[in-house]
Amino acid sequence: MPDRFSFALHATDGKARTGLISTPRGDIRTPAFMPVGTAATVKAMMPESVAATGADILLGNTYHLMLRPGAERIDRLGGLHRFMNWSGPILTDSGGFQVMSLSDLRKLTEAGVTFRSHVDGSRHELSPERSMEIQKLLGSDIVMCFDECPALPAEEKVVANSMRLSMRWAERSKAAFGDRPGHALFGIQQGGVTQDLRAESAEKLKEIGFDGYAIGGLAVGEGQEAMFGVLDYAPDMLPEDRPRYLMGVGKPDDIVGAVKRGVDMMDCVLPTRSGRTGQAWTRRGPVALKNARHADDPRPLDEDCTCPACRNYSRAYLHHVFRSGEMISAMLLTWHNLHYYQDLMANIRAAITAGQFDAFEAEFHAMRAEGDIERL
């Protein structure tokens, strides 16, 4: 294992890139999709099953973990990896985004944010310094700068002020992070859907200097077209030799479109959340298992998929256990969805390596356009 964080680009095809992030805890093949393990668990999955889907890295949520069970407690217990039984790399967000979306009575100042916990109403604060401290206590391998992210649409002036606050916080995050060999700190570009603001943010981040660069403030309600509009230029503003992480994305077609525009890393709750609501993601698009059309269907969800849900069970079974409210429904569908997402990433990486990304993309959309298999 290397003792430092590093990134190597192996191939490009158009703007699409494939490479390898090396960390002391293991390698991350890029483009990478990171399953979300909010509260120290990828919901409905054993961690060894998450690894079996092909995931190289998990995402943990600072906001949730600081409230329950608490960062100092996780540190005393040996860190997040040991606590949740995941030995590979972990990226933690800064808490900034979820404070804004989940907490009560929050108050934002230049110093940071004070808020009340959505779990028990207790009073907390987050700042660049405290966020760095928490992420260090958790033992995060890839630490995110503390930032602020306005919901879109928002007035340009609001977006600009927010972005500049985030850049001042990025500087404080870098100072507070210090020198931690083997651990990486990523800056987060903000600026909404305004190109000049995105450019200003990128310049500021490069001036500070980070191990990787995230594109923040997207996937917050602006729609795929607006997001791709930003991704047409935003990744190019970031250093070519560092990983580019698009936060909170996304649907399978969002992922393909983001990779095409130069993104290396992504995360999203969609495959896990969908797994708990009876929705499967497949090569042929989404499939709602609760639909009565599956009740007598002996066929697997996807005959070419090698996950346990597809190898060992019929659509009829998946329909039955979803309708019956059985936990195995979430367990099997989450496993399938994460497996599908990791398969998608593996196919993307192979296509870029082979210089066949356009053909891959065409086939990806053609297969989805066909839709689910015919009803029996």
Add this chain to the structure above:
Amino acid sequence: MPDRFSFALHATDGKARTGLISTPRGDIRTPAFMPVGTAATVKAMMPESVAATGADILLGNTYHLMLRPGAERIDRLGGLHRFMNWSGPILTDSGGFQVMSLSDLRKLTEAGVTFRSHVDGSRHELSPERSMEIQKLLGSDIVMCFDECPALPAEEKVVANSMRLSMRWAERSKAAFGDRPGHALFGIQQGGVTQDLRAESAEKLKEIGFDGYAIGGLAVGEGQEAMFGVLDYAPDMLPEDRPRYLMGVGKPDDIVGAVKRGVDMMDCVLPTRSGRTGQAWTRRGPVALKNARHADDPRPLDEDCTCPACRNYSRAYLHHVFRSGEMISAMLLTWHNLHYYQDLMANIRAAITAGQFDAFEAEFHAMRAEGDIERL
């Protein structure tokens, strides 16, 4: 694999017995504990994980499966084994007990029971003939006679009439079951806590002739002392060369006491249900993971247990995920509880084989009397 159902006794120690039931779908080591897979799933478990705990056989519930997804549907889909991805033996109950405890507007006659589904209010009927048909459609390896079971305490006259109805139904069950090589039909002794009625029931069942004999009508609220009182004589009334199955039992100390009195098979929802309410069963008795004393405890639930919950996680983690309502709490604790139950059965079998059952029983109770490990 044998093509017939058979039972061989390997050793006895006092009244305690150990042996092997052979079926075309696999062997069942006795004394055996059967995890309950009510609705075609052992709740919160993958079937391969259930097998990994050491379970040789599962129990399925006729009442639940006939209502959802339906016995004819399961038959069309290739039977219950294929449907739920369990290749080992399955025992199904007759539906009689759960019709009485779960359904609405039931009406009992000599012919059978009509009732409304607790799921959707639809109208159904069960009789000895329909129960045999359903259990055949499911593909059950061990089929139970359709019986009626009054809640205790009940007047002796009520118990006697109910028992005699069950014996007439046992005769009809046997006739309807027919000749199905490789499949077994078990009779069910009734008679409440009245020795004469138990004797009368046993005589009637032996006269009809079954592949195995269950002791029914216990674990229905009478308490351990009354249950052991019946078990002091009831197993002796049943043929020595056939398996004896105590239905719906129980807590670990119920199991040890039942085996001591000559019982070979048991089933209970306790280990799985407890797993979903944060309760673990250990050598040292029950442990409530929701208790705040575990919040900072880095130690495993049981340092000598080899299940994933004990090998890979701290009590602090198990506490955290239970408090956070995460599915992995039920997944890990159910796994642990089933593992503990199967370990208990393995230790019981080894003790009987070695002629050391009394020493085992003393050690079992001594360890439980010590209680959980000291708080840190």
